[in-house]
Amino acid sequence: MRSNIVLGGILAAFFAVVGTVYTVWHIIAYPDLVGAMRVEWVGTVALFFGMFMSAMVAVYLQRTHKAQGGELPEDILTSDIDDGDPELGEFSPWSWWPLVLAASAGVFLVGMAVGQFLLPIGVAIFAVAIVGWVYEYYRGHFAR
Numbered sequence: 001m002r003s004n005i006v007l008g009g010i011l012a013a014f015f016a017v018v019g020t021v022y023t024v025w026h027i028i029a030y031p032d033l034v035g036a037m038r039v040e041w042v043g044t045v046a047l048f049f050g051m052f053m054s055a056m057v058a059v060y061l062q063r064t065h066k067a068q069g070g071e072l073p074e075d076i077l078t079s080d081i082d083d084g085d086p087e088l089g090e091f092s093p094w095s096w097w098p099l100v101l102a103a104s105a106g107v108f109l110v111g112m113a114v115g116q117f118l119l120p121i122g123v124a125i126f127a128v129a130i131v132g133w134v135y136e137y138y139r140g141h142f143a144r
Helices: 002-029 041-067 097-113 116-134
Strands: none
Touching (some): 002 041, 097 116
16 A cells, blocks of 8 residues: 555656646747646646546555554465455456446446436436345345
8 A cells, every 4th residue: 555655646746847847838838828827737737637646546555554553464465365454345256237337337327328218217227236245145046
């Protein structure tokens, strides 16, 4: 995790330097512009936004690393696979509901691009898919 924190800091510093150079370079390259037109706002805002996002990720990771009270087994190079938590979740490799959910998103997006009559169809398929996925273990062969 420390390497990710350092990487986030390096990216934040990189975006800060590049954003500053970009802004100053545009001001120098176009001396005839006056006022707010001297700054090229799209690139400047995008680069500084990248800086803020990288800094935000680095600070979040740093605070999470501090709060966990030491190194996790995933961060120690000499640890084995069995040192971590063996239970990572419950996964259903035979489930078709994620495919139906993706199809509903596809129908909805095609509806946004082509015709709005597909939007309610995509929402309806989404509702069926999410209910089916949530209640997959409620009934039938895999019920618990």
